[in-house]
Amino acid sequence: MQHIDCRKQHWIKTDLPAFIMGIVNATPDSFYEPSRSAERVQNMERALKLEAEGADIIDIGGESTRPGAAYVNTDEELERVIPLIEAIRQRSAVPISVDTRKAAVMQAAFKAGAEMCNDISALSDDPALGMLIAAEEGSVVLMHKQGVPQSMQNAPQYKDCVAEVCSYLAERAAYAVRCGIAPHRIILDYGIGFGKTVEDNYRLIAAGRSFTALGYPLLAGLSRKSFIGAVSGAPPEGRLAGSIAAALYAVQNGAAIIRVHDVAETREMLLVLKELQKYGTN
Template sequence: MTQVLRPPRARPRVMGIVNVTPDSFSDGGQFLSAADGIEHARRLIAQGADILDIGGESTRPGAAQVSEFDEILRVVPLIEAIRKASDIPISIDTMKPGVARAAVKAGASIWNDVAALRFSPQAPEVAAELGCEVVLMHMLGEPGTMQDAPRYDDVVAEVEAFLLARALTAMAAGVAKEKIWLDPGIGFGKTVEHNLALLAALPRFVALGYPVLLGASRKRFIAAIDPSAGEASDRLGGSLAAHLHGGATGVAAVRVHDVRETIQALDVQASILGA
């Protein structure tokens, strides 16, 4: 009988991605119906996901906005179905306060906001009202324009300053500090060099004292390093490398498409570091 070892060192939590969108960069159109979405969610839960991140609007470069009404129609039935089947924590990936409110009412407990509560003037107050955990992510511009020649004088310092300012804004509105997460926004208004600099600087972000979420799964910078990975589904190796680096530097969670493979990699890493 094979001996089963438990990693002696805590690994980051693994957030599995469930997109109910027709145009997400990696899995757009695969899980358009609530039935398809719940089946995918069940699969990720069975693979060991710690959190599920539900998205109803693509934030890929050049993506068009979806109405609040349509986004709610996409995500709420899925969240309700997942909540009936499992008590796994659910994150809602949205910029819109109205969608976040509907999602939390349906059973979500985390608001993952790529706009860092900037989409609406009411967003910080809504986050405080909901009392859920909030992920504040850095994005230069908006999804439709963020990759149009992004420039920084010092990408690490500017992203750090932005995230700290947004955390202060959230707390001023009434969001408890212990509810706030930070995400440097890999791929959101960054060149390959910017992404690599932010990944190298992860210890600096972890040292800020907030949990850090890292989302590098299947991102385009991997294909810039390995041109053979033109399709998003060909970027597993690069995704694992980035998330293993995140695990070694102390990020609190990683947001991924490939849950089983990521958990296996992180558990092996944790076992090696704890040996």
């Protein structure tokens, strides 16, 4: 049984090998079209559908951070995200994560009923965000990226990708603790696709135990990303099988949360993996 403290001792648990985080993009430009919409009702219905399919957490984003994406200002992000959280909260108590790097957005999101901040900048873009999360007793996902979304995939370079990403996340986790965030509310994310080559992404997933050795749960955001298409040749719409394969391997290598577009299929994979593990498959 795995446990995560989302906010103020709001513990969630699962008896599957990993938690499932379902993606809802309140954006017009996220890379996978079925996950995105500018319509609040459609986004709310998607969130409730993902919960019904078995999502443990719903991750709402109001700013696309795909390669080449433009920055979204605070007012626009607030308009996309906060009414959606409020609408979901009228129908569901599912834990809500907000994919944002702005303290003003997260402050309003906490007030509306969110529990977790999923920050691609690992608390480095907005100096006020870490203190806010600590004061609200919320959870945080600290992700590694190299560069900024607009240009991060132009020419990513590392001497040792795994070692450098590990070192960065260890430092950002220490910073989060200094902000006052309880260690059991910190989650790490190696940032697949965020300033990495195809080979870098595969190396990071295979090295998952190097990240869990830091002492924090590991989140893997792999779903339908381009590193899968680089091998299969498929566009985002055709990458479900590859996403399931990557998620399975990530979980076997330590990932405790899988961030996905396809909740039902991921849950089926985890159910089968759980059964296999009873017979000694690790």
